[in-house]
Amino acid sequence: MKKLISVIFLSAILPGCQQVSTTESGINQINRKQNMSMLLSEQQVNNMASQSYQETLDKAKSKGVLNSNKQMTARVRNIANRIIPQTSTFRPDASKWQWEVNVENSPELNAYCMAGGKIMFYSGIIEKLNLTDDEIAQIMGHEISHALREHSRERMSSAYNKQLAMQGLSLLTGGKYDGYMSMADELMQVGYFLPNSREHESESDTMGLELAARAGYKPQAAVSLWQKMAAASKGQPAEFLSTHPSNQTRIQDLQARIPAVQGLYDAAVRKYPSNLKG
Template sequence: MFKPHSLSLFLAAATLAGCQAVNTTSSGAVGVDRKQYMFSMLSTDQVNQMYAQSYQQTVSEAKNKGVLENNSPVAQRVNRIASRLIAEVKTFRPDAAQWDWDVNVIDSPELNANAGPGGKIIFYTGLIEKLKLTDDEIAAVMGHEIAHALREHGREAMSKAYGVQMATQIGSAVGIGNGSLQLANMGVQYLMTLPNSRSNENEADLIGLELAARAGYNPNAAVTLWQKMAAAGGSAPPEFLSTHPSSGSRTQALQENIPKVMPLYKQGR
């Protein structure tokens, strides 16, 4: 029978087994250099392929509904901004310049946008039109989302989820009680998932800030973007904020890092 300290050691070993410490990107001027733990059996290519299938399904559904924007002014605007940002990804990750980047705009009132693994970008017109986003603010959103893809935050989250599942399965096999398993799962969630989630958001903010600046977009727009997001929320936050929590500390961190990237912005103009 496991003693408490033995249970902790066992679960730690089970959760981290098969993991490798990596740093998916260069640190850049903003200094993002956290080591990430990824399951070696869950490769970058596998995650990219899985997401590509989901992305294509979303695009196909939008096309069938007649809401996929191709040559509209807003689509041309988004694609122009994306091209400038994608040209700068090599600063953080040289191999990303060879990704099969794809950008689509969907005519929908949703206040949402995302850039998934492998460089698949979707923007919803509602985000741009309802918040009256400037080009600089669109670049701030897109830079943030591209940063998530560059850092492989999706693969990192999947690796953690797999670790929790593996620890649970192994624990069940050796007879750890349900109460202990629930406690262990809660511990893994709070010790691994939540702190990294906050770290991931901060990393995406900072890398996105630098990407936009290098592409010639004013980094101060990152602050006005989140202010607009917060104002649009009211009692029901926009969908974008459901996975990208806003806070005063986020705005403060952006403001503190703007001086680091302002010279890059002036060079890129």
């Protein structure tokens, strides 16, 4: 079994990947090197995201659920207009992205930002959790951070390497270990992909906290947000097998990072007091 795992691991790091950091480090020093496939460019991922996003918009339009709540849509877009300019702190090129912000009328507790700045909020997460503007800003900062760090491209690169590893294993063994493929797949999933996914979430929490603070949204709202999420997600899976940190772990980590960004929030309030109402 050790030989099997070694072959998989070595295959997963075959040439074809480069180690980069897609963003500047920020106040909390996010400087992890990311494995990106040289066969999958940022532009390719952005194009895929743009196409998928447009399909989502078209589908929502056909159902009459896209931006149907004008007040909520304006609210979300106003928050985005304050946060998006802050992305230059981490990525100057983000100012050139074709940003889009929309709201779909759906009961789901969800929101996302696709590669290239395609943002979608579902009305359910705002209404069911009774979110304040500060709490919406924490979600938005978090989701935008996924896009800034190109986490989707990183996951695609990992999946590609995994596929190469499995093919390489089969070739190296002449198919002898094909019966262990499912076991090897589970080992790769728990030992490689899940920790990276948790790492992505933690990075986005940290970057999102800073983005929101720079836009003048209260850092403490990150804690109240996840307290609400914890109350709404009872019965969640154990942290070890989850792609997200547990709510309690998340809250503790955010509380520890708030002092570092408090000064950014205070400066934003002093600099733009007329823009920071409501």
